[in-house]
Amino acid sequence: MVMQDRKLALTEDRLAKIPRPADGADWVTQARAAAMDRVIAMGLPNKRDEYWKFTDPATLVQADAPEANTLKPSEPPIFDEIDRLKVVFVDGVFDADSSDDLALAGLEIARLVDAMATDDHWAKDLYGVLEKNGQTPVHRPLAALNTAFATDGLAIRVTGKAAKPISLIYHYNSTHSDAILHHCIKIEEGAELTVLETGPAAARFNKVMEVDISEGGTFHHVRAQGRDHERRAVTAIFARMQANSALKSFTLTVNGVLTRNECVIDIQGDDVSAHVAGAAVGDGADFHHDDTVFVTHDALNGESRQVFKKVLRNGATGVFQGKILVKAGAQKTDGYQISQALLLDDDSEFLAKPELEIYADDVACSHGSTTGAIDEDALFYLRSRGVPAQTANDLLVLAFLAEALDEIADETLAAALLDRLEGWLARRSS
């Protein structure tokens, strides 16, 4: 009980520090109040919580955002060469001057704050709904906190094939910025959208993306989280998928002191394909990267893949918590999960908790998790052909990450991310 009180006290401290959002339509008020009730009921996380054992949430929960200096970019912005609709957020606030007009063939797009001012906006059936569903069986209080306080973000409703990707570009200027963004994405029947996300967003960033994919809809998501060393982020994707829909999400993380990326996928219709993948490279004892994934199969013939790879050195820490839940009746489910870490020295560590929970009897589910070093035989083989040790090492690191990068369907996007990884290796090699 004392524990519970302490948790509540900390939760109240944190809540007191967040500016109360301006009033919106009634549905917003209700959604926020319900989310606030969830936060209070669950309490913000601490290290004793089952799903926070490997990642200490203290700095995500404390009242003020810890200082995070920004990094002067040494490379041109990623995806620069790709035709896309740019939407820029600075310190967690929409920046109209830097953004393109919010208009694109195949979809309607609005700032969340504008959607929230509209009484009968479509987003009322989505905002906070998937987040709430995603609280069972595992609590995600920081996502509920997001729903309770978010004002900015986007509401995107896709009705056809989006003419080009929507590119969410995040920057931060304030070393103590504490940003909350919430995006609602509704993909109507047979519609298709690609969302790109890049940049660090804030010194401390809390982001929720709710994605509702109707029958035959397709959602592609490719993200490159900023490489500012001191930033912190907790992000969550909540996806609900109807029959014949497809989702592909890939995240590249380079640096950042603390990153927790959650992904909750709820497969409700038959013949769905859901792939979520990530590559994280981290350097130094203050790098901590956590992927927490929960895929629920509740329909026939669903296919899901989780492919997560981490390259860690100089005392970096990687965490993977991935679950596949196959409900009774979700026959012919094909679930795959792999999490692997390449440790480039003895100081780094990888903590993995792969879980399968299966209640159907005609399924194929497999999972694996490995932790290893560079293969010395392969290294010698490459060097014996004249490849310098560092180049050989880099080749093997990229080879290790290849299975995750292969999950990106678009070759141009994949090449852009590979380029970033090569940049990271080159910087670390020198």
Next chain:
Amino acid sequence: MLEIKGLKVKLEEEDKQILKGVDLSIAAGSVHAIMGPNGSGKSTLSYVLSGKDGYEVTGGSATLDGVDLLDMEPEDRAAAGLFLAFQYPVEIPGVGNMTFLRTAVNAQRKARGQDEMSAGEFLKVVREKAKALQIDADMLKRPVNVGFSGGEKKRNEILQMAMLEPKMCVLDETDSGLDVDAMKLVSEGVNALRDAGRSFLVITHYQRLLDHIKPDFVHIMADGRIVKTGGPELALEVENNGYSDILTEVA
């Protein structure tokens, strides 16, 4: 070309002497074969020459065109013109065979102060050489040696050799795991590379390979030393009588 004098080598992690004073002199353009019973130190010699970890040189020297090999990193030995065809070529998932070849070729050219090969030129050369070894486009695209059969792996070794054009080629039991046809193909690949400026050291258990790759000299290695040297007839003697006669004779 390759001068090995009194080379003594022990395992780094245990007190076990493998090479106990190997002397071998290979002139430019010649082909030498080393035969010998299991455990005589043949493969160790090839690894030590190419710079594999785990061995400690306790005496002697090995030079390539007068340059001390033993002091160099493996990649520098390769750039200096040494090539080892592995007995067990390593599988490298995630690295495409073509990427691997181009990286290696260009790394060596760079180390020698030459311009890198353009992608177009490289492709042309690799296709031509691959064709002679019956290596198809698919094998070039696949990850290095992954899912290759024994014969494919060995052909891939010879392709690398053909692309890198080393001056000193060490072939460590390249015949192991090959059927008759594959051995012929691999041997033709090796023979196509024979010229006045290139030397070969062929390590093998069997005379068969030497029917295809005709050596100028045959050495018998036993217990970490070369105990007998002769012409091609020595390989036939081994094939007919085994090693025991020779070993008794030199003992």
